[in-house]
Structures are given as structure tokens and as C-alpha cells.
Amino acid sequence: MRIVHAAAEVEPWCKTGGLADVVGSxxxxxxxxxxxxxxxxxxxxxxxGVRAAAERRGETLVDAGWTVAPVPGGPVGRxxxxxxxxxxGLEVAFVDCPELFDREGIYHGADQQAWPxxxxxxxxxxxxxxxxxxxxxxxAPDVLHAHDWHLGLAPVYARQFGGAEVxxxxxxxxxxxxxxxxxxxxxxxxxxxxxxxxxxxxxxMEGFEYRDQLSFLKAGIAFSDVTTTVSPGHARExxxxxxxxxxxxxxxARGDQFCGVLxxxxxxxxxxxxxxxxxxxxxxxxxxxxxxxxxxxLEEMGLPDLGGLVFGVVSRLVWNKGLDVVADAWEHLAxxxxxxxxxxxxxxxxxxxxxxxxxxxxxxxxxxxxFDAGLARRIFAGSDVIGVPSRVEPCGLxxxxxxxxxxxxxxxxxxxxxxxxxxPGDQALGEGHGxxxxxxxxxxxxxARCIDRAAHLHAQPEQWNRLVQTCMSxxxxxxxxxxxxxxxxxxxxxx
Numbered sequence: 001m002r003i004v005h006a007a008a009e010v011e012p013w014c015k016t017g018g019l020a021d022v023v024g025s026x027x028x029x030x031x032x033x034x035x036x037x038x039x040x041x042x043x044x045x046x047x048x049g050v051r052a053a054a055e056r057r058g059e060t061l062v063d064a065g066w067t068v069a070p071v072p073g074g075p076v077g078r079x080x081x082x083x084x085x086x087x088x089g090l091e092v093a094f095v096d097c098p099e100l101f102d103r104e105g106i107y108h109g110a111d112q113q114a115w116p117x118x119x120x121x122x123x124x125x126x127x128x129x130x131x132x133x134x135x136x137x138x139x140a141p142d143v144l145h146a147h148d149w150h151l152g153l154a155p156v157y158a159r160q161f162g163g164a165e166v167x168x169x170x171x172x173x174x175x176x177x178x179x180x181x182x183x184x185x186x187x188x189x190x191x192x193x194x195x196x197x198x199x200x201x202x203x204x205m206e207g208f209e210y211r212d213q214l215s216f217l218k219a220g221i222a223f224s225d226v227t228t229t230v231s232p233g234h235a236r237e238x239x240x241x242x243x244x245x246x247x248x249x250x251x252x253a254r255g256d257q258f259c260g261v262l263x264x265x266x267x268x269x270x271x272x273x274x275x276x277x278x279x280x281x282x283x284x285x286x287x288x289x290x291x292x293x294x295x296x297x298l299e300e301m302g303l304p305d306l307g308g309l310v311f312g313v314v315s316r317l318v319w320n321k322g323l324d325v326v327a328d329a330w331e332h333l334a335x336x337x338x339x340x341x342x343x344x345x346x347x348x349x350x351x352x353x354x355x356x357x358x359x360x361x362x363x364x365x366x367x368x369x370x371f372d373a374g375l376a377r378r379i380f381a382g383s384d385v386i387g388v389p390s391r392v393e394p395c396g397l398x399x400x401x402x403x404x405x406x407x408x409x410x411x412x413x414x415x416x417x418x419x420x421x422x423x424p425g426d427q428a429l430g431e432g433h434g435x436x437x438x439x440x441x442x443x444x445x446x447x448a449r450c451i452d453r454a455a456h457l458h459a460q461p462e463q464w465n466r467l468v469q470t471c472m473s474x475x476x477x478x479x480x481x482x483x484x485x486x487x488x489x490x491x492x493x494x495x
Contacts, residue, residue, distance in 0.1 A: 001035060001038040001039075001142050002038070002041075002137040002139055002140070002142050003027070003030060003034070003040045003041065003142065003143040003489065004043065004129065004137070004143065004145065005023060005027045005040070005041065005042045005043070005145045005147065006042075006125075006129040006145070006146050006147065006151045006154055007019060007020075007042075007043075007044055007148065008044065008045065008125075008147075008150035008151070009044065009106055010023040010024050010092070011023070011024030012024060012057065013050045013053045013054060013082075013092075014044065014049060014106060016106055018180065018230075018263070018395065018397045019147060019148055021263075021397050022147070022180070022263055023042060023147055025264070025269070026264075026478060026481070026482060026485065027040045027042050028040075028087050028090055028478075029264070029479065029481075029482035031087050031088065031090040032087065032089075033482055033483060034089065034486065038089050039091065039138070040089055040090050040091070041091045041092075041093065041133060041137055042090070042091070042092045043093055043094075043128075043132075043136075044092075044093075044095070045095055045097070045100070045101040045125050046061075046080060046094035046096040046101055047101050047106050048102050048104060050094055054082060059082050059083060060083050061081070061082060062081045062083050063079075063080060063081075064080060064081045064093060065079075066136070068095055068097070068128045070124060070128050070130075070131045070161075070162075071197075075097050075099045075124060076097070077095045077096050077097030077100075077128060078095075078096045079094075079095055079096070079132055079136065080093060080094050080095075081093045082094070091136070093136060095128050095129075097124070097128075100117075100121045100124060101121065118186075119186070119188045119192055119196065119214075119216070120192075120195075120196070122150040122153070122216070123153050123196040125150075126151055126152075126153045126157055127157050127161055127197070129144075129151070129154055129157075130154065130157045130158055130162060130170065131166060134166070134169035134170075139169075140168075140173065141170065141173050142174065142489070143173065143174050143175075144170075144173050144174075144175045144176070145177075145178065146176070146178070146220055146224070147178050147180060148178065148179065148181070148217075149184055149185055149215075149216040150186065150216070151220065152177070152208075152216030152217050152218070152219045152221075153196065153216055153219055153220070154220070155175045155177055155219065155222075155223035156198065156202070156222075156223045158170045158175055158223075159223060160199070161197065174225050174226075174491065175223065175226075176226050176227075176228060176488060177220035177221060177224035177226075177227050178227075178228045178229065179217065179220075179228070179229040179394075180229070181394050182217070182229070182234075182243070182245050184217075185210070185215050185216070185217040185246075185247070186215065186216030187211075187213050187214070187215045188213060188214050188216075190212060190213055190214050192214055193214055198214070206222065207219070207222050208222060210247075217247070218250065221247070221254065221258075222250075226258075226488050227251070227259075228261050228485075228488065229258075229259075229260050229261075230260065230262070230263045230394045230416060231260050231261075231262045231263065231394060231395040231396075231415055231416030231419050231420075232260035232261075233260065233414070233417070233418040233419045234393075234415040235259055235260030237414070237415060238258075239251055239258075261484050261485055261488075262395065262419055262420070262480075263397060263481065264400075264476055264477050264478035264480070265397065265400050265401065265404065265476045265477065266477075266478065267404075270400075270401055270404045270405070271404070272290075272293075272404070272405050272406070275377055275381075277374035277377045277378060278293055278377065278378060278381050279292055279293055279296040279378075280292035282381075282406075284406075284469045284472035284473050287406065287465070287468065290382075290406055290468075293378065293381035294381075294383075294384075296378070296382065297341065297378050297381070298339075300375070301366035301368070302366055303339055303341070304363055306337040306339060306363070306364070307337055308336075308337025308455060309335065309337070309338045309384050309385060310338075310339050310341060310382065310383045310385075311340050311384070311385050311387055311410075312340075312341050312342075312384075312386045312387070312407060313340065313342040313343065313344065313379075313386070314343050314344065314376045314380070314386070314398060315387075315388075315398065316344055316345070316346045317346030317347055317351055318346040318347050320390065320391050320392040320393075321346075321389070321393075322389035322390050322391045322412060322442060323344070323350055323354075324350060324353065325442055325443060325444055325447050326340070326342075326447065327350075327354060327357055327444075328443070328445075329444040329445070330357060330444075330448075331444065333448050333451060333452060334452045334455075335451075335452055335455040338364070338451060338452075338455055339364050339365070339366075340357075340365045340366070341366050341379055341383060342354055342366070342367045342368070343371065343375055344369070345369050345371060351369050354367045354369075355367055355369070377405070379407075380401055380402050380405035381406070381407075383402075383407045384407065384408065384454070384458055384464075385408045385410050385437070386407040386408070387447075388402075388409050388411040388412070388417055389410075389411070389412045389439075389442065389447055390414055390415070391412070391414065391442060392415065393412075393414050393415040394415050394416060395416030395419075396415065396416045396417050396420070399411060399436070400420060400474075403435060403471040403474050403476065404472060404476065405472075406468045406472050408435075408454065408468065408471055409421045409436035409437070409471075410436060410437045410451060411437070411438055411439075412439060412440060412442050420476075421435055421436040421437075421438055422434045422436070423436060423437050423438035426456070426457055429463075430460065430462075430463030430464070430466060431463070431466065432466040432467065432469070432470045433470070434467075434470070435470065435471055435474055437450050437453055437454050438450070
């Protein structure tokens with residue numbers, strides 16, 4: 001079996017969010033499940049910083065010997081393979097085209113404004129994927145798995161791009177398209193239709209037309225055999241008028257060819273027993289090191305230990321993540337020993353609100369604006385709970401990562417949060433049933449009451465430790481999701 005995964009980012013070489021985590025771990029799980037002799041190829045643009053990331057990992061980017069020129073008279077690139085790759089059957093390659101991808105940000109610059117040529121950049125890359133994948137795999141691909149709106153045109157090009165030899169290579173390929181967040185649809189002026197090598201006859205309601213504009217996301221849905229999203233909960237939301245963001249009817253028309261497959265984690269990448277960024281290792285069976293991590297985190301963040309609940313936040317500070325509700329909640333907490341440790345960046349108004357909160361209650365709130373992967377893991381390891389108050393959360397990896405490290409999630413039950421954070425009540429949580437605390441509706445007073453619930457249970461060490469062990473033992477690996485995905489590839493499993 002020959003499988004191609006195409007995406008705009010891939011962990012651990014380039015990342016802005018959960019998309020990279022999935023593309024960095026799902027293909028690896030698939031390589032371990034596919035029959036002997038199978039090949040799984042991951043293709044991504046060579047963004048600035050990828051070379052340095054590979055060097056830090058002791059890897060080399062080797063020229064694969066392929067020139068990429070999918071647009072006549074347009075930019076020219078080269079394919080670079082990552083060596084070594086530790087998983088048999090897995091290959092990772094980057095398409096190097098400095099003119100399009102050697103920039104300070106994957107999608108936008110420091111001013112947070114999207115690069116104006118994003119549609120041309122990602123259309124070029126989608127064509128490059130179709131052009132070179134058969135050669136890199138040594139034969140016709142059996143599966144193309146394209147991820148999110150950036151690769152929404154790849155399913156279109158797989159059906160109609162290139163010369164006769166390229167078209168023959170893709171004529172029997174099964175195409176899977178995954179929506180990672182339906183909020184982001186890649187909608188652009190219809191003037192781009194001919195410029196991107198698309199056909200006007202497909203600019204229809206059944207094709208890639210969306211309110212008289214071109215939608216990359218809708219193109220991926222329309223031209224794939226199966227469309228998936230990253231949790232059953234988000235799939236259900238996408239079929240509603242509120243959650244579908246204009247595409248609910250289109251997705252409902254797909255019938256059983258649209259489904260949700262819950263994301264997973266790589267256990268080896270998220271293991272507090274071997275994580276070098278932590279001050280002490282620990283396991284579900286022996287959590288002594290977790291107390292050390294809590295003490296070290298509070299010291300790192302400049303907070304005293306008040307003996308109460310440590311509430312951690314690791315998030316982009318944007319509206320859909322609901323972090324404004326955390327700031328609202330701090331005005332309503334009953335237990336004044338509860339402390340907040342926050343790491344994130346995003347909308348300046350939200351950043352300033354947390355900075356002001358830290359100035360107002362300096363012994364209880366500490367804020368770091370920006371992102372630090374090591375500090376994120378130390379927050380998971382040293383916090384008692386992790387806040388995930390999202391308005392929209394297709395799957396969410398934060399709650400899964402936090403559970404692996406023994407931080408109990410407090411969540412607003414949307415999307416994948418509703419699938420993974422199970423709240424059967426305080427008594428049942430203390431008995432080892434369930435995986436966290438849930439609050440609704442979304443509001444500061446409601447979140448504050450939920451935090452106080454957690455603080456009350458936290459004050460009962462035996463029950464709290466039982467809950468933490470349950471969270472750490474929760475199976476969030478890729479085994480089940482990857483097995484289901486493989487079934488979608490072969491057409492042997494119903495969506």
C-alpha cells in the first residue's frame with residue numbers, strides 16, 4: 001500500500017497548532033499498521049526553520065533528485081528527504097521553494113496579517129504533491145490524505161492535473177480529506193479560478209463555489225471520496241447550522257461519506273516518565289515526581305505555593321478558545337488559594353487582560369506571553385488542572401496531553417472536548433470514573449463554580465490521586481483512530 005499525507009505543517013519540524021501534531025504522528029501509526037512493504041509518505045513545504053529543527057534532531061535533509069515546477073513559468077522547487085527516519089515504511093519529505101515558503105511565518109508575518117499570496121502558495125504546493133508523489137513512492141499512490149483547507153485543492157488536482165502519465169498514476173487513488181477546523185475555509189476571489197488551473201464548469205454549488213467565491217475547503221470536500229474531521233463531536237456540530245459555518249448542508253449531502261475520527265497522541269512523545277524538559281520524572285504508578293514538578297513550576301513562574309489548586313492554561317489567546325472566560329472567572333472564585341499559570345499569545349486585548357490580572361493579584365496569577373514548548377510541558381506536569389474553555393474545539397489535543405501528564409481538564413463540552421472529558425459528578429470522579437470537570441453554559445461564574453468543585457476534590461488527596469491516575473491511564477494513543485483511518489483507506493470500514 002502506498003499512502004501520501006500532504007499538509008502545510010508537521011511536528012516536530014514546523015508547527016503552529018494541532019494540525020502539525022496530527023500529521024506528525026498519524027502517518028507513523030499508519031506505517032506500523034499497514035502490511036509489510038507498504039510506504040507512507042509525508043509531504044510538507046520547507047518553511048523557514050525546518051532545516052534548523054532537523055539539525056537539532058540529528059537529521060539531514062537530503063536532495064531527492066526531483067525538480068518541482070508544477071506551474072509553467074512559475075516558481076521551481078526541490079524535494080528534500082529527511083534522513084534518518086526511525087519508523088520502517090515511513091518517509092518524510094519537504095518541498096523547498098524559497099520564493100514561496102522561506103518566510104518568518106507559515107501563514108502570516110509578525111503583524112498577524114495573512115500572506116496575500118497564500119492561495120497561490122498552497123495551490124502550487126498541492127500541484128507539487130500530485131506531480132512528485134508517484135515517483136517518490138515508486139508507483140501509483142493507493143491513498144491521498146490531504147489535510148485542511150491549505151491542501152483543499154489537492155483532491156481536485158489528483159483528478160485532473162498533469163500530463164497523461166501523472167493522471168494515470170492517480171486515476172485509481174482513494175482520496176481522503178480531513179477538516180481540522182471548519183472555521184478556517186480558505187475562501188478567496190473567484191478571479192483565481194483560472195489562475196490556479198481550475199475549471200469554471202466546477203465553480204458550482206456541487207463543486208468549489210461558495211457564495212460566489214472560491215473555497216479551498218469546499219473543494220477538498222467535493223473532490224474527496226471520504227471527508228473526515230477530527231472528532232465525532234465536531235462532526236455532529238458541522239452538520240448543524242450553527243456549527244457548519246455555511247457548509248452544513250453541503251456536508252449533510254455527503255451522507256455517510258463524512259465522519260469524525262478522534263485524534264490521538266504519540267505515547268512516546270508525551271510521557272512524563274522520560275520527558276527531558278521536566279525537573280523530575282513520574283508515572284501513574286509512582287507520582288512522587290509530580291510534587292517536584294509543581295514546586296518547580298511555581299518557582300519558575302515566580303509564585304508562592306499557597307497550597308491550593310494550580311490552574312494551568314496553555315493556549316492561543318483567541319476568541320474561539322474562550323480564554324476571556326478564564327479572566328471573568330477569577331472575579332468569582334470562592335477559594336482564594338487557587339492560582340493561575342498561563343502560557344500563550346494571540347489577540348492583544350486578551351493578552352493585556354491577563355497581564356493586568358497578573359499585576360492586580362501578583363501572588364495568584366502568573367502570565368507568560370509567547371510560546372515555549374518546554375514550559376508548556378512543565379505546566380502540564382506542575383498544574384493540578386488545565387483549563388480548556390473553548391467556544392469551538394474540533395478535537396483538542398491540550399486536554400489529552402494534560403491528562404497524560406496528570407493535569408485534570410476543566411472543559412466546556414464542545415467538539416472533541418465532549419468526547420474526551422467525561423464528568424460523572426464529584427463522587428464518581430473521586431472513585432476513579434470520568435476524566436475531568438465540565439461546565440456549561442460558557443461564562444465566568446459557571447467556570448468559577450467548576451474550578452471551586454475541583455478545588456474541593458483536590459483537598460481530598462486520596463480521591464484526587466485516584467482521579468489523576470485515571471486521567472494518566474486514559475488510552476489516547478493512535479491505535480484505535482489509526483485502525484479506523486486505515487479502514488477508510490481500504491473502504492472496508494463504514495464511516
